[in-house]
Amino acid sequence: MKQQNAKFGIGEVVRHKVFPFRGVVFDVDPEFANTEEWWNAIPAEVRPSKDQPFYHLLAENADTEYVAYVSEQNLERDTSDEPLRNPHVQQIFVQERAGRYRPRQNFAH
Numbered sequence: 001m002k003q004q005n006a007k008f009g010i011g012e013v014v015r016h017k018v019f020p021f022r023g024v025v026f027d028v029d030p031e032f033a034n035t036e037e038w039w040n041a042i043p044a045e046v047r048p049s050k051d052q053p054f055y056h057l058l059a060e061n062a063d064t065e066y067v068a069y070v071s072e073q074n075l076e077r078d079t080s081d082e083p084l085r086n087p088h089v090q091q092i093f094v095q096e097r098a099g100r101y102r103p104r105q106n107f108a109h
Contacts, residue, residue: 006053011101023057
């Protein structure tokens with residue numbers, strides 16, 4: 001597999017291109033690093049390639065907050081400047097400026 005450079009970094013706020021959710025990046029895998037069961041649960045016609053960065057997000061939609069694992073091809077920068085309400089965001093990050101968070105010094109993932 002070729003070396004991938006992640007487009008988004010830790011603390012960056014992103015949104016899904018297809019589904020209505022957004023979140024802050026708290027970890028990045030240079031390529032797919034989840035289970036085959038998870039992978040096979042994605043319908044084949046929309047399944048992304050494994051050889052790209054995948055992002056761990058503290059995510060939220062209109063109804064709930066959760067952790068998401070998303071391929072780079074399905075993400076874009078969130079430009080809304082809206083603060084995130086996921087309760088874990090404040091445990092892990094300090095809001096640096098609109099659309100960007102900095103990991104707390106005592107946080108190690």
